[in-house]
Amino acid sequence: MRGKRFSQRQQTFVETxxxxxxxxxxxxxxxxxxxxxxxxxxxxxxxxxLFSRVIPEYCRSNDEAEILNKAFELIMAFDEIVALGYREK
Structure with a gap:
């Protein structure tokens, strides 16, 4: 896997x-x-x-158990952000 890293406000990407x-x-x-x-x-x-801002709106903490407990609500919220692979306006 060839990777490139990009850092801006703690966001990073890796490309294959x-x-x-x-x-x-x-x-x-x-x-x-x-x-x-x-x-x-x-x-x-x-x-x-946008995804990162939605998580604290639904979860009291950012631990795995809380996110798993709110998985359905998070998936529905993420679905509102992205439709057919494109971010909603």
Whole structure:
């Protein structure tokens, strides 16, 4: 796996030949967005920021058990952010 790293406000990405993993630490967990390499990195970073802001709205803490407990609500909220692979306006 060939990787490139980019850091801005603690967001980082790693690229393979065909996939980009954009991730951001959130306490003891990471929020990860998987996209194609030809996606717009700026839009990917904005979507990642939105996902990261949604988690504290639904979870009292950012630990694995709390996130698992609120998984359905988080998935529904994430679905409101992204439709058919594109971020909603």
């Amino acid at each position: 030949d065909s996939v980009r993993y954009v991730y951001q630490p959130l306490d003891d967990i990471y929020v990860v967005l998987v996209t194609t390499k030809n996606s717009n990195i700026l839009e990917d970073l904005e979507a990642l920021r």
